[in-house]
Amino acid sequence: MSEGYTVAILGATGAVGTRMIQQLAASTIPVAKLKLLASQRSAGKTLTFKGQPVTVEEAKPESFDGVDIVLASAGGSVSKKFLPEAVKRGAVCVDNTSAFRMEPDVPLVVPEVNENVLPRHHGIIANPNCSTIMMMVALEPIRQAVGLKQIIVSTYQAASGAGQSALNELYSEAQDYLDHKDMQAEIFPTKGEPKHYPLAFNLLPQIDVLEDNYYSHEEWKMIHETKKIMLDDMDAPDIKVTATCVRVPVPISHGESIWIDTGDPDATVDELRAAIEAAPGVVLQDDPAHQVYPQPINATGKRETFVGRIRADLENPGAFNLWAVSDNLLKGAAWNTVQIAERLVAQKLV
Amino acid sequence: MSEGYTVAILGATGAVGTRMIQQLAASTIPVAKLKLLASQRSAGKTLTFKGQPVTVEEAKPESFDGVDIVLASAGGSVSKKFLPEAVKRGAVCVDNTSAFRMEPDVPLVVPEVNENVLPRHHGIIANPNCSTIMMMVALEPIRQAVGLKQIIVSTYQAASGAGQSALNELYSEAQDYLDHKDMQAEIFPTKGEPKHYPLAFNLLPQIDVLEDNYYSHEEWKMIHETKKIMLDDMDAPDIKVTATCVRVPVPISHGESIWIDTGDPDATVDELRAAIEAAPGVVLQDDPAHQVYPQPINATGKRETFVGRIRADLENPGAFNLWAVSDNLLKGAAWNTVQIAERLVAQKLV
Incomplete structure (x- = not known):
């Protein structure tokens, strides 16, 4: 993966999603391609990543073809619908919603505390609640x-x-x-x-x-x-x-x-x-x-x-x-999600 | 005291003082005369008690001549200066400041909890902190x-x-x-x-x-x-x-x-x-x-x-x-102070 990862942000236009874009740009993750996914209502909007315009696309199962890392913050029902599709296509997903947090085989991670549980993931890692x-x-x-x-x-x-x-x-x-x-x-x-x-x-x-x-x-x-x-x-x-x-x-x-x-x-x-x-x-x-x-x-x-x-x-x-x-929007959401992705990359788990 | 009490409010123009006037008007205390006392800066202002105008006077030791009940909320240093003067002149003082709260011979009273300690007063009863x-x-x-x-x-x-x-x-x-x-x-x-x-x-x-x-x-x-x-x-x-x-x-x-x-x-x-x-x-x-x-x-x-x-x-x-x-301005201050005065009257302690 020397040329970098294909990263998708699901829920890219929200208060957390826009901060995920900023935090990803400031992270150590080498990004080859960024896909911004949202509901049909937000599709067509243009956001900026590292100075380059990126057009928001409507999230569909096939949007995750070729994606390595998904950062999700579009609500629990959206995560439940799309993350299993992304995992099926080989992506590793860091989910900021509560959809999978208490599933026994989903690591719930604050990197400063329990980075050690990341290797146990089966495609989805959950970001805890902000508080x-x-x-x-x-x-x-x-x-x-x-x-x-x-x-x-x-x-x-x-x-x-x-x-x-x-x-x-x-x-x-x-x-x-x-x-x-x-x-x-x-x-x-x-x-x-x-x-x-x-x-x-x-x-x-x-x-x-x-x-x-x-x-x-x-x-x-x-x-x-x-x-x-x-x-x-x-x-x-x-x-x-x-x-x-x-x-x-x-x-x-x-x-x-x-x-x-x-x-x-x-x-x-x-x-x-x-x-x-x-x-x-x-x-x-x-x-x-x-x-x-x-x-x-x-x-x-x-x-x-x-x-x-x-x-x-x-x-x-x-x-x-x-x-x-x-x-609450950075360590409580966007930054902790991107930080988990950074640690996945550092641990070669993606 | 069938004609009612002479009541003085010390610090009458503040957020708590103005509410003390309202709470006193709505209380069971028979008020024959109300004196509104404040700093020189506020003297001359006119406030209303039960529909009647009352002119604010500058607080001086002799302001307390003939006063039965003092309700004080003008700051700790003002209470320390004037309340002993009022007690000397025969008044019973309910103090909303922290000046005397922890003095062993000053009852600290929330009527719903410890009205029973009121008879121990030596002229000053303290109102606790709002919280x-x-x-x-x-x-x-x-x-x-x-x-x-x-x-x-x-x-x-x-x-x-x-x-x-x-x-x-x-x-x-x-x-x-x-x-x-x-x-x-x-x-x-x-x-x-x-x-x-x-x-x-x-x-x-x-x-x-x-x-x-x-x-x-x-x-x-x-x-x-x-x-x-x-x-x-x-x-x-x-x-x-x-x-x-x-x-x-x-x-x-x-x-x-x-x-x-x-x-x-x-x-x-x-x-x-x-x-x-x-x-x-x-x-x-x-x-x-x-x-x-x-x-x-x-x-x-x-x-x-x-x-x-x-x-x-x-x-x-x-x-x-x-x-x-x-x-915090009523039960935390003005009402609890007036309520203590009501209980003093009911217990014939003034």
Whole structure:
């Protein structure tokens, strides 16, 4: 493959798809040919890759003939329809949707944590949920340095996690609010649900559908994906996880308030800071004396996850609070997907 | 006192002060005379109480001559200067600032939780911090019904908690952002601090100053005020508390994601729901099948604290997650202060 790979991006025109094009251009993957695939509605549009125009084509099974790598972010049903066709034609697919994440033979990968499971793939590798990925990047260095027994997380999730049209809705609601007009809610909390509420200047404690045990599906993902990523093929004991997911009126970059029990009553804030400083993909922003801590406006556009406000729980030795922020469209989606493809290439698995 | 009380509001022109006037007008307290006190800068302004104009006077020690009840919300240093003068002149003061909260002989009161400590006052009763009050109202029914051993809280706090000028800054920043202009940050995260960051479309994990153990003073208040309110003069065992406080771009009404360990492994969601439904000052908004849960836009202007999204921690029997929202300017400040005064009158303690 000395001349490079034929790469297809499925869902190329969305908030994540357009960022996949940018991240792929900035990656180490040698790209011989790029195919941009989308629905019929978007076919014919022209996007740019490394300065060259590329016309968007309608995705069909035969679109994947001759494709080596597929990066998919067009929704779960689209992935379910097309990725098996792509695999049949010899492609390796990195899927940013939730379609295959919990399938036992599909690796669910955050490269900083479990790149080692990539060789087990059968043509599809899943990208975890955005809020899960950043938590894994923040906590894996701590798990390795001092241990990890329990996670209690509350999320502060950005509007763009629900797509470009949702982000536009946040902006139009905000302008209506400032103009003393009624806000028009048609997307949040979740497009397919019967009721819609404004997100601008508000908080919505529902992301994805609410399930029979009262957890939202987003919360379910954080709990179960964490276990699959951290415990699969790793010499780790069980980790308890619970989550509360809240949408906040921020355009891009999620925040997470995370309480952990390391299980080591002698663990210190300095040890946690040192572990994070030494780890890949994560940046320590923790200087309380100079008001330095992670903020969405600073994290947006960056590939890293930022961690700060690390504090010992004053009454539970070995437990800590911390605050993490990461660009949900990059590390939470486009970059983690391209990064998995980079690691597949580096490991000669494609 | 059959003709009613002489009441003074100190800090009458602020976001909380103006709401104290409204809450007092709607209270059961018979008011014979109302004095509105503020700084020299605001003296001469005219505000309205029960349809009658009242002129704001500059606060001086002698302003408190003949005053029965003082409601104070003009900042800690103003309370420290004037409330001892008011007490000397025979007044009973309910203070919304943090000036006296942790003094051993000053009752710190949320009427739904510990009205019983009011008789111990020596002229000053303290109103707790806004984020503490709503958490106490939400958790006291659960503590009474099934127990409470540990609290881990992450807050989503509204801009108005930092005052009217801070709220104005959120709005002007939001308009600048929508107009693609640079945002001008002069107040957030905390007025007296050297660095300022935009709050609009952002998240700021600093409320009040950051202290030597890396906790913010707001987090310190939630931890220590909770213990004083729930454990003082109550037959309760110790309760562990830890907190992460985050400012969010919402004008009014705080949200809180609260994890609790009740200590009762047999406790159920239904028991918690029933306890909240039966308790005063708190409203259960928890119908996942119909997307019913607390939201700031619905809580604003109401006296109650709203609780929903109650879920059992799936791996820790007896532990639960819940989501609470309350108007930080009413139950978090003006209403709780006036409510304490109502209870003082009802208990004949003034």
